[in-house]
Amino acid sequence: xxxxxxxxxxxxxxxxxxxxxxxxxxxxxxxxxxxxxxxxxxxxxxxxxxxxxxxxxxxxxxxxxxxxxxxxxxxxxxxxxxxxxxxxxxxxxxxxxxxxxxxxxxxxxxxxxxxxxxxxxxxxxxxxxxxxxxxxxxxxxxxxxxxxxxxxxxxxxxxxxxxxxxxxxxxxxxxxxxxxxxxxxxxxxxxxxxxxxxxxxxxxxxxxxxxxxxxxxxxxxxxxxxxxxxxxxxxxxxxxxxxxxxxxxxx
Numbered sequence: 142x143x144x145x146x147x148x149x150x151x152x153x154x155x156x157x158x159x160x161x162x163x164x165x166x167x168x169x170x171x172x173x174x175x176x177x178x179x180x181x182x183x184x185x186x187x188x189x190x191x192x193x194x195x196x197x198x199x200x201x202x203x204x205x206x207x208x209x210x211x212x213x214x215x216x217x218x219x220x221x222x223x224x225x226x227x228x229x230x231x232x233x234x235x236x237x238x239x240x241x242x243x244x245x246x247x248x249x250x251x252x253x254x255x256x257x258x259x260x261x262x263x264x265x266x267x268x269x270x271x272x273x274x275x276x277x278x279x280x281x282x283x284x285x286x287x288x289x290x291x292x293x294x295x296x297x298x299x300x301x302x303x304x305x306x307x308x309x310x311x312x313x314x315x316x317x318x319x320x321x322x323x324x325x326x327x328x329x330x331x332x333x334x335x336x337x338x339x340x341x342x343x344x345x346x347x348x349x350x351x352x353x354x355x356x357x358x359x360x361x362x363x364x365x366x367x368x369x370x371x372x373x374x375x376x377x378x379x380x381x382x383x384x385x386x387x388x389x390x391x392x
Contacts, residue, residue: 145371146171148275149224151217153207153264154234156181158330159282159359161188163231166363168192168199170371172229175220176202179234207234207260208252213267221271228277229370230268232261232304235282239293250296257300262307265321273318280369281308281323285384288325305380312378320377322369327384329357352386 145167155164156178165188168174174192178185185202192200201223205212220227236256240249265279272279286294287301305323312321328347348354365383369376382388 144171145229148172148228149175149220149226150229150231150370151175151177151203151220151227151268152231152233153177153260154179155231156185156188159326159362160231160233162359163233163363163366164188164200165192166360166367167229167370168196170367173198173224174200175224176200177207177216177234178202178204179206207264208255210259210263213260213264217264217267217271226275227268227271228275230265230272230277230279231282231366232264232279233282234260235284237294237297240296241293242295245296253296254300254303257297258303258307261304265307265311269315269319273315276318278320278322278370279308279311279315280366281321281380283308283323283325283380285325285327285382285388287380288382288388308380309378316377320369320373322373322376322378323380324362324365324369325380325382325384326362327351327357327382327387329359329362329383347387350387350390351384352390355385357383357385 150167150172152160152164154160155176164174164176176185176188189200189202203216203219205216234256236253261281281304283305284301286298287305290298308321308323315321361383365381
């Protein structure tokens with residue numbers, strides 16, 4: 142796989158979980174990485190220290206509340222000041238929780254649409270001039286529920302469907318200079334649910350609907366991202382499901 146030495150990558154929401162694994166994978170390929178976080182300062186600093194110990198001056202941290210659009214330009218300008226360029230933007234930060242019909246509030250809408258759709262749009266817009274200069278790329282973290290809705294999660298599903306269309310739209314708007322693609326994870330890392338028995342029953346039901354009948358790994362996501370970033374020079378405007386065949390398994 143292509144060496145990313147000399148490239149600078151920003152991954153939003155990357156202090157923990159898949160974001161952190163993505164940062165490590167990009168760093169391992171030689172990229173200088175930027176760990177964005179909102180409230181997880183300790184985890185972000187720990188990850189940064191680990192990567193800088195392995196390769197000095199190869200990781201920076203940026204704190205920003207992505208619901209505040211004004212913070213986007215400030216963060217991008219800070220990255221350019223520190224690293225000198227930007228080649229890769231991974232819009233990974235997301236909010237996920239149920240919103241059953243009858244209980245949905247405007248605050249739910251603003252929060253879920255803000256983190257999953259509004260923030261990727263405005264952050265991509267802020268980063269676009271610099272990505273154009275480097276012939277860079279954007280990878281959006283969509284979801285299989287952007288293709289098919291998840292019961293009791295209508296606002297989240299709508300937001301991810303919007304992110305899928307945003308991926309396609311940005312590919313049109315930013316081509317030929319910037320490639321824009323997405324990843325749609327399936328059963329990779331489980332969200333927290335109440336009660337062990339409830340979790341096990343829920344997990345078993347989901348895995349039964351996948352063609353591969355097993356849970357995926359965070360590494361499955363990062364390999365797809367590395368492919369889109371380093372090997373897919375003629376791919377743009379597409380969202381790749383990494384779901385063990387769950388979309389087709391849902392029939």
